[in-house]
Every structure is written in structure tokens, then in C-alpha cells.
Amino acid sequence: MAHDTSSRAPAGRAPVGRPPLPTAARARTGTARRALGLVWVLPALVVLAVFVYLPLVQNLGFSFLRWDIFSGTFSFAGGDNYRKMAGDPVFWRSLRNNIAYAVVSVVVQVFGALLLAALVESLRSDRWRRALRAVYFIPSAISITVAGLLFYFLYEPNLGLLNAALGGLGLDGLEHAWLGDSGTAVYAVIAMSQWQGFGYSTLLFALAIQRIPPEIMEAAALDGVGPVRRFLQITAPLVGEMTSLMVIVTISGAFQVFNEVMVMTSGGPDNSSQVLGTWLYQSGFVQNDFGYAAAIAVVVFFVTFLVALAQLALGRRRRVEW
Amino acid sequence: MTATGTRYLARVCLWGLLLSLAVVVVYPLLWMVLNGFKTNAELFANPFALPHQWGLGNFAAAWDRGVSSYLATSVFVTIVSTLSTALLSAWAAYGLTRLRVPLEGPLTAVVLAGLMLAPTVALIPLVQLFQRLGLYNSVWALVILYTAFRIPFTTFLIRAYMVEIPREIDEAASIDGAGPGYTFWRIVLPLCKPIMASVVILHVLFAWNEYLFAMIFTSGAGTQTLPVGLTNLMARHGTDYPVVFAGMAIAALPMVLLFFGGQRWFIRGLADGVGK
Numbered sequence: 001m002a003h004d005t006s007s008r009a010p011a012g013r014a015p016v017g018r019p020p021l022p023t024a025a026r027a028r029t030g031t032a033r034r035a036l037g038l039v040w041v042l043p044a045l046v047v048l049a050v051f052v053y054l055p056l057v058q059n060l061g062f063s064f065l066r067w068d069i070f071s072g073t074f075s076f077a078g079g080d081n082y083r084k085m086a087g088d089p090v091f092w093r094s095l096r097n098n099i100a101y102a103v104v105s106v107v108v109q110v111f112g113a114l115l116l117a118a119l120v121e122s123l124r125s126d127r128w129r130r131a132l133r134a135v136y137f138i139p140s141a142i143s144i145t146v147a148g149l150l151f152y153f154l155y156e157p158n159l160g161l162l163n164a165a166l167g168g169l170g171l172d173g174l175e176h177a178w179l180g181d182s183g184t185a186v187y188a189v190i191a192m193s194q195w196q197g198f199g200y201s202t203l204l205f206a207l208a209i210q211r212i213p214p215e216i217m218e219a220a221a222l223d224g225v226g227p228v229r230r231f232l233q234i235t236a237p238l239v240g241e242m243t244s245l246m247v248i249v250t251i252s253g254a255f256q257v258f259n260e261v262m263v264m265t266s267g268g269p270d271n272s273s274q275v276l277g278t279w280l281y282q283s284g285f286v287q288n289d290f291g292y293a294a295a296i297a298v299v300v301f302f303v304t305f306l307v308a309l310a311q312l313a314l315g316r317r318r319r320v321e322w
Numbered sequence: 323m324t325a326t327g328t329r330y331l332a333r334v335c336l337w338g339l340l341l342s343l344a345v346v347v348v349y350p351l352l353w354m355v356l357n358g359f360k361t362n363a364e365l366f367a368n369p370f371a372l373p374h375q376w377g378l379g380n381f382a383a384a385w386d387r388g389v390s391s392y393l394a395t396s397v398f399v400t401i402v403s404t405l406s407t408a409l410l411s412a413w414a415a416y417g418l419t420r421l422r423v424p425l426e427g428p429l430t431a432v433v434l435a436g437l438m439l440a441p442t443v444a445l446i447p448l449v450q451l452f453q454r455l456g457l458y459n460s461v462w463a464l465v466i467l468y469t470a471f472r473i474p475f476t477t478f479l480i481r482a483y484m485v486e487i488p489r490e491i492d493e494a495a496s497i498d499g500a501g502p503g504y505t506f507w508r509i510v511l512p513l514c515k516p517i518m519a520s521v522v523i524l525h526v527l528f529a530w531n532e533y534l535f536a537m538i539f540t541s542g543a544g545t546q547t548l549p550v551g552l553t554n555l556m557a558r559h560g561t562d563y564p565v566v567f568a569g570m571a572i573a574a575l576p577m578v579l580l581f582f583g584g585q586r587w588f589i590r591g592l593a594d595g596v597g598k
Binding site: 035036037038039040041043044045047048050051052053054055056058059062116119120122123132134135136137138139141142143144145146149150151153154158159160161164195199200203204207252255256258259262263276277280281284285290293294297298300301304305308 | 336339340343344346347348349350351353354357365366369370410411413414416417418421422423424429432433436437438439440441442443444445446447448450451466467469470471473474477502506527530531533534537538548549550552553556563566567570573574577578580581582585589592593
């Protein structure tokens with residue numbers, strides 16, 4: 001992404017045009033500098049190695065164990081954890097819920113947000129554009145725990161806004177214990193996530209749209225190209241890089257969902273809103289089956305890893321155009 | 323219908339859509355804050371009426387029932403992990419961009435690859451590791467984890483910025499006899515102020531709101547942050563809803579203020595960072 005170098009031009013003190021050092025001296029300082037350079041990178045590398053990469057590798061190993069963390073006993077289980085997973089209906093339910101999460105989030109937080117950003121940016125008043133972008137963003141600034149608790153109350157049958165609004169519209173028949181019904185719980189949680197996240201991606205798309213040279217839009221408008229065709233043929237293609245990135249970030253996020261499900265339903269009722277993250281937690285920390293939890297973590301790893309590879313491939317292809 | 327008529331209708335629809343979305347966002351938040359002022363009886367009698375009295379009693383009650391402690395822990399974890407993440411990342415970015423490091427390419431890849439990893443994937447070994455280190459159920463577990471898992475993203479942002487600062491500055495400084503330490507603290511870091519501001523705001527937002535690690539690695543009083551504390555408040559005082567609403571408002575307010583106060587830095591960081 002382009003940076004404006006003008007705003008951080010070097011301080012005027014830098015002396016220019018000194019004679020270069022003799023080659024021998026330069027080589028010597030070069031070697032010393034190389035070693036010194038490592039010292040700067042080392043602290044970050046050590047922290048990453050110990051607390052991110054090592055546990056990642058260990059987790060793979062743990063997934064082949066039968067392991068009771070509280071008594072400290074473990075034994076080799078071979079592929080048992082994975083076989084158990086294949087026959088575990090809650091695992092498949094969780095995976096399906098993650099996929100539903102990804103699909104809805106991509107529709108709302110990528111394509112919906114792109115459309116919304118284009119609409120906001122089409123406003124003539126700069127003040128309104130900024131105000132709306134900021135208002136839509138607020139839910140992303142508050143913690144997902146606060147947002148989750150808030151929606152827990154909104155969905156509450158007696159107290160909540162949703163049933164009251166439905167009643168007010170004369171749709172009493174639709175009133176519902178949204179989180180208490182295994183048919184609606186996961187969708188109620190997904191809906192809350194969209195409320196929390198759409199402003200974040202709208203803001204990012206708005207920034208991308210602002211980078212489109214205004215002359216292009218003006219020329220198109222002069223040629224009589226209507227707003228719908230301008231969106232489809234100019235805006236959307238020109239923010240294509242942002243769109244594909246957001247698709248990938250959103251899918252990856254959907255497979256890491258944990259917090260909102262935990263706060264609002266803990267995966268219930270009857271495991272209907274379980275996702276991989278909460279099922280992993282439940283299996284390990286509640287049912288004390290850490291080997292199985294590690295195996296679920298391996299699945300999460302592979303899904304997010306594949307998505308990341310797709311991002312790398314996309315990034316390489318796009319880089320050429322810029 | 324005439325062309326102007328259609329255009330007028332389109333504008334009305336556009337504003338209708340944009341403003342109703344704004345209401346959908348703002349109304350629940352307003353409802354949350356207003357409920358923090360009500361009594362339980364008022365809340366159940368008519369959840370949508372304005373409170374009869376604007377006393378701060380529920381806020382004080384939430385404060386006394388643990389929110390003050392959760393807040394203090396959140397502030398501590400946020401400040402310390404922000405400092406450690408920003409410093410370690412800036413050091414790494416400096417080494418990787420401005421000094422000649424052996425294996426620079428692979429090392430950069432190793433640091434940035436962490437961006438792709440979900441915290442859940444390392445969770446179980448981390449629990450075991452922190453139990454062994456004796457840091458389980460301590461604020462330091464959160465400080466370390468927030469630092470470790472955010473170094474890749476933070477280094478990525480700072481690195482992209484540092485690459486664009488002209489190298490001649492460092493060369494001039496080194497000819498003047500300045501070592502890398504001096505160059506980093508006195509020359510490069512001050513030039514990086516804008517990205518450091520973005521990085522700090524993004525990390526504060528992350529650390530303040532993080533839930534997974536906070537829930538699993540802390541349990542006792544004095545180690546729980548606001549997100550976990552709020553769910554406790556809910557569990558323990560679940561029937562006294564107005565107090566829970568007050569606690570939620572207390573937790574949400576600082577980040578909303580930070581967002582509006584630091585919007586410029588915030589948006590810059592987001593714009594640069596989405597490439598992760």
C-alpha cells in the first residue's frame with residue numbers, strides 16, 4: 001500500500017556527500033553489523049518460538065495421545081482421536097456451523113459492506129460520510145463480550161428488543177426464545193456477529209474506494225453511466241484486491257470464532273450452536289479429553305492454513321498489477 | 323415517473339437505508355446505557371421506557387462487585403502488553419529492515435508467518451507450559467500471550483513503514499559514529515511515530531477486548547480482565563440486570579472514547595494492516 005513519504009522526510013541534519021569508507025573498513029563493519037542485527041530480531045523470535053511455534057508443534061503430537069491433564073496420565077492413542085472425530089456428530093455440527101458462519105459473514109461483511117461503503121461514499125456531504133462510517137464502526141470498538149451480553153438481553157423473550165419489535169409490527173407469531181431454541185440459536189449468534197463486524201469492513205472498503213481517482217467516476221458519470229453500472233463496472237473491480245483479502249480474512253476469522261458463542265449460548269442448546277473453537281474447549285477443559293481437543297485444534301490449523309495459502313497465492317498474483 | 327422524480331425517490335431510499343442502519347447500531351448501545359440507570363423493577367415493567375431517576379447507583383454497585391478489580395487488571399495487562407509488543411516488534415522490524423541480518427528473508431517469513439495462526443491451535447500445549455512455568459492464573463500469562471500472538475501483526479505494520487524511510491539516514495548517522503542503538507532510539511523510532519501510534523491503538527483495542535486467553539488462563543480474583551469479569555458479574559448477579567448493564571457500559575466506554583479520540587491513527591493502522 002502506498003505511503004506518503006513527504007510527511008516523514010528526514011530531518012535536515014543528515015549530512016550528504018561524505019566520501020565513502022575504504023572497502024576494508026566497510027567489510028569489517030559489515031560483518032559486525034550482521035551479527036548485531038540478529039540481536040535486534042532475537043527477542044521477538046524467542047518469544048514467538050517458545051509461545052507460538054513450539055506449542056503448535058506440540059499440539060500435533062498431543063493429538064495422538066490419550067491424555068488426562070488432571071491426573072497427568074497419558075498414553076499413545078494412535079489415530080483414535082481422529083477416528084472418534086469422524087464419528088462425532090457434534091464435531092460435524094460444529095464444522096457446519098463454522099461454514100454457515102463463513103458464508104453469512106462473507107455475504108454481509110464483504111459484499112454487503114462493499115455495497116454499503118459505495119453508498120456512503122456516494123454522499124456529497126463529507127461530514128455525513130465521516131459520521132456514518134464512525135457510527136457503523138462503534139460496535140467493533142466495544143468488546144465482543146459486551147456485544148454478546150447485550151444481544152443475549154436483546155434476544156431475551158420477556159425483556160428483549162427483538163420480540164418487542166416483532167410484537168410492535170404485529171408479527172407476534174414470530175416471537176421466540178431465540179437463543180433457547182436449537183433451531184435458531186446459532187443463527188442468532190451469527191446475526192450478532194454481523195452487527196458487530198460490518199462497520200469494520202465498511203470502513204476498510206470506504207478507504208479503498210477513496211483511493212479510486214475521482215476523474216474516473218466523473219468521466220463515467222459524464223458519459224451517462226448510471227450508478228448501478230458504475231458500481232458494478234468501476235468501483236467493485238477497482239477495489240478487487242481489498243475484496244479478495246477481506247474474503248480470506250473473513251473466512252479465516254469464521255473458523256476461529258469462540259467468544260460470542262461462549263458468551264451467548266456456550267454451544268447449546270443441545271450442542272446446536274457449537275463451533276470448532278467451543279467444541280475444542282468443551283472436549284478438553286470440560287470433558288478432560290485433551291488429546292481429542294488437540295485433534296480438533298489440528299483441524300482448525302489445517303483449515304486456516306489452507307486459507308492463508310490461498311491468501312499468499314492471491315497476494316502474489318495481485319502484486320504484479322500494482 | 324419523471325427522471326427527477328426517480329432520482330428523488332432513490333435519494334430518499336438511500337438516506338432511509340443509511341440512517342436506519344445507524345439506528346440499528348446506536349439503539350442497542352443506548353438501550354444498554356439507559357438500562358444501567360434503571361431499577362430491576364423498572365426494567366421488567368417496561369424495558370423501553372426512560373429511567374425514572376438518573377442515579378449512578380448501579381454503576382457504583384457494579385464497581386464494588388468486582389468491576390474496579392477487572393478494570394485495574396485490564397488496564398495493567400493492556401499497558402504492559404502494549405509496551406512489550408510495540409518494543410519487541412519495533413526492534414525486530416528495525417533489525418529486519420535497517421541492519422544487514424544473516425538469513426533476513428527466512429527470518430522475516432518466520433516472524434510474519436505467525437499472522438496465519440489461530441490462538442486455539444496452540445491452546446492446549448500453552449496451558450501445560452504456563453502451568454509448568456507457574457504463570458497459570460496470573461496476569462503475566464496474558465501479558466506474554468498477547469505479546470507473542472500480536473508480534474507478527476505489529477512487526478508487519480512497523481516493517482512496512484520502516485522500509486520506506488531512506489537508508490541514507492542510517493548511513494549518515496553511522497558515519498557520524500552513531501551505533502545502531504543510538505540510530506534506533508534517536509533517529510528511526512522518532513520518524514516512526516505515526517505508525518507507532520496506530521500500532522499502540524490497535525493493540526490496546528485487542529488487549530482490552532480479548533476473551534479466549536483471558537478466560538482460560540485466569541480464574542481467581544485479581545487476575546481477571548473486564549471481558550471475563552463481565553461474564554462473572556452476569557453469572558453471579560444475573561438477576562440484577564441493571565448492574566450488569568452498568569458494568570457493560572463501564573467496559574465499553576474507554577474503547578469508544580479511544581476510537582473517537584484516535585480515529586486518525588486507528589484508521590491508518592487498519593488501512594495498512596488489512597493486508598495481513
